Amino acid sequence: MEINKVLVVGSGTMGRGIAQWFAQQGVNVELIDAVFEVALSAQETIHHSWHKLLDKGKFSASEVEAFKKNLKPVEMSEHSHDCDLVIEAIIENLDIKRELFQKIDLNMKEECIIASNTSSIPITTLARDLSEKRKKRTLGLHFFNPAPIMKLVEIIQTPWLDKQVSDELFDWFSKRSKKPAICQDSPGFIVNRVARSFYGEALHILENHNQERIEELDRVMTSVGGFRMGPFTLMDLIGIDVNYDVTQSVWKSFYNEPRFRPHRIQREMVESGRTGRKTQEGFYKYEK
Numbered sequence: 001m002e003i004n005k006v007l008v009v010g011s012g013t014m015g016r017g018i019a020q021w022f023a024q025q026g027v028n029v030e031l032i033d034a035v036f037e038v039a040l041s042a043q044e045t046i047h048h049s050w051h052k053l054l055d056k057g058k059f060s061a062s063e064v065e066a067f068k069k070n071l072k073p074v075e076m077s078e079h080s081h082d083c084d085l086v087i088e089a090i091i092e093n094l095d096i097k098r099e100l101f102q103k104i105d106l107n108m109k110e111e112c113i114i115a116s117n118t119s120s121i122p123i124t125t126l127a128r129d130l131s132e133k134r135k136k137r138t139l140g141l142h143f144f145n146p147a148p149i150m151k152l153v154e155i156i157q158t159p160w161l162d163k164q165v166s167d168e169l170f171d172w173f174s175k176r177s178k179k180p181a182i183c184q185d186s187p188g189f190i191v192n193r194v195a196r197s198f199y200g201e202a203l204h205i206l207e208n209h210n211q212e213r214i215e216e217l218d219r220v221m222t223s224v225g226g227f228r229m230g231p232f233t234l235m236d237l238i239g240i241d242v243n244y245d246v247t248q249s250v251w252k253s254f255y256n257e258p259r260f261r262p263h264r265i266q267r268e269m270v271e272s273g274r275t276g277r278k279t280q281e282g283f284y285k286y287e288k
Helices: 013-024 036-055 061-070 094-107 123-127 163-174 191-206 211-223 231-238 240-253 264-271
Strands: 005-009 028-032 071-073 085-088 113-116 138-143 152-157 179-184
Touching: 005 013, 013 028, 013 036, 013 061, 013 071, 013 138, 028 036, 036 061, 036 071, 061 071, 085 094, 094 113, 094 123, 113 123, 123 138, 138 163, 152 163, 163 179, 191 211, 191 231, 191 240, 191 264, 211 231, 231 240, 240 264
Parallel strands: 005 028, 005 085, 028 071, 085 113, 113 138, 152 179
Antiparallel strands: 138 152
């Protein structure tokens, strides 16, 4: 499989992280967003990240310059139509995603693979109205935040997918520092299904917002459990609103099974606008 040009749709945290990683692999990346200024801002953020890595000796100056040439933000209406792979990383809204997939189906070359980075919406639902040929080349590619660092990528299959596509993607990622896992199109896939208990049980132990208990639970999970981050630190990083949406989606997909039920603390945090690092306040407070 050759992947020489990738279109990343959505320039938020996940979109720009995915775009950064592909650019570092020597792939030409076009980054778009409904608001072009967001794509430009994402480019600046990625450049800043590369310069920090340059200062730390992780990359050479020539490598960083090559990465920059590989990354190009473009207007939504001006992206290329000859991409080998399109990765959707927009808002977790089924109707908006399905509309986008249908536009991509019509406008991209026949050989193009369409993938969604969704963490909870069924890939089968996104693919069902596409052309028969495109269904065979549509799947999920679920990266994890921060995408340039986290090695796991879930390759989610559908009933229509040509198995050769997922097998070749598995090999492609394996050769480029990622740890791919092929999984079926089930609610939460692998990691987000398992992770519901990581967050949910921590919230049930917490019961009510108590800063000392939050810090204690995170400390136990990192110092004793061996996790790199505790559940509350991780929710702040992901975004409590994003985590809450995924929790609701998985819960509903399993017909309101109690073990996946969202917690009222999640709802309260979202309603108050305290959604984590991106708002400088979540379970912890952060300086700009």
